[in-house]
Amino acid sequence: MIESPICSLLGIKYPLFQGGMAWIADGRLASAVSNAGGMGIIAAGNSRPNDIREQIRIARELTDKPFGLNIMLMSRYADEIAQMACEEKVAAVTTGAGNPSKYMAAWKEAGIKVIPVVASVAMAKLMARLGASALIAEGGESGGHVGELSTMVLVPLVVDAVDIPVLAAGGIADGRGAAAAFMLGACGVQMGTRFLSAVECSIHPVYKEKILKARDLCTTVTGKRIDHAQRSLRTQYTRDFAKAEYGGAPDEELAQLSVGSFRLAVREGDLEKGCFLAGQCAAMVNKEQTAAEIVTDVMEGAEAVLKGASKWVK
Numbered sequence: 001m002i003e004s005p006i007c008s009l010l011g012i013k014y015p016l017f018q019g020g021m022a023w024i025a026d027g028r029l030a031s032a033v034s035n036a037g038g039m040g041i042i043a044a045g046n047s048r049p050n051d052i053r054e055q056i057r058i059a060r061e062l063t064d065k066p067f068g069l070n071i072m073l074m075s076r077y078a079d080e081i082a083q084m085a086c087e088e089k090v091a092a093v094t095t096g097a098g099n100p101s102k103y104m105a106a107w108k109e110a111g112i113k114v115i116p117v118v119a120s121v122a123m124a125k126l127m128a129r130l131g132a133s134a135l136i137a138e139g140g141e142s143g144g145h146v147g148e149l150s151t152m153v154l155v156p157l158v159v160d161a162v163d164i165p166v167l168a169a170g171g172i173a174d175g176r177g178a179a180a181a182f183m184l185g186a187c188g189v190q191m192g193t194r195f196l197s198a199v200e201c202s203i204h205p206v207y208k209e210k211i212l213k214a215r216d217l218c219t220t221v222t223g224k225r226i227d228h229a230q231r232s233l234r235t236q237y238t239r240d241f242a243k244a245e246y247g248g249a250p251d252e253e254l255a256q257l258s259v260g261s262f263r264l265a266v267r268e269g270d271l272e273k274g275c276f277l278a279g280q281c282a283a284m285v286n287k288e289q290t291a292a293e294i295v296t297d298v299m300e301g302a303e304a305v306l307k308g309a310s311k312w313v314k
């Protein structure tokens with residue numbers, strides 16, 4: 001069985017996190033992943049604090065295992081949700097789309113493990129200096145907000161730059177990807193796109209079908225011009241956004257195009273105006289499974305690959 005410092009740090013069986021996907025990662029999905037031995041994560045996204053508090057309580061009804069909360073720092077509710085995390089004493093907080101420096105002391109005082117998502121070495125070093133318990137190095141292959149570096153390059157750079165555990169994220173959907181992450185020096189992995197196919201994932205059937213039918217060139221990145229790059233499935237929305245982005249539309253118009261687009265995809269399956277976030281590994285996700293089956297498949301697959309790697313060494 002694969003064990004790493006992440007397991008002892010958080011009291012989990014497997015060093016595998018479920019990504020904090022806005023409007024998607026709710027209490028039901030997070031609890032299912034935690035019950036399977038991984039680390040389920042509830043996503044705050046742009047939701048109101050009381051709605052997220054309700055998801056935390058749902059998760060606590062469904063599992064007695066540790067789970068975390070992802071806070072999107074660009075949300076208008078970030079301050080309130082950061083405080084709520086302290087009140088609810090979640091096991092861990094992961095962060096994205098910003099710098100969590102101003103919250104970290106309070107989270108640590110509340111006994112919360114702080115595990116920021118980073119896309120650069122500079123941010124990784126800053127988070128380590130401020131007392132992060134671990135880091136998630138997320139490459140540009142991932143779905144949602146993305147940085148410039150690929151997972152293959154970013155992970156070893158971050159591992160070499162800090163002395164705390166590092167998880168790898170971006171483009172990981174099976175045991176082979178997890179095994180590769182360990183070989184790059186990571187202590188664990190975070191997966192988002194693979195869990196879109198979970199039975200417990202409550203996305204619209206149209207969204208799930210698009211993931212299951214995805215091919216290798218199915219995703220694209222929009223929003224680079226306004227410093228808001230995000231990866232999603234190619235749809236009418238991405239075509240309209242790209243036309244506006246490279247056709248000289250004002251920044252304000254571009255920003256307005258994205259308002260509510262995640263929710264339209266997740267809740268309504270809107271193929272015209274919905275933004276279907278997904279990583280490049282969507283093409284590797286081809287069947288619906290329970291969260292427990294996904295966790296087991298990835299961890300057992302990684303163990304088999306790692307055990308067999310010696311065949312290449314003479």
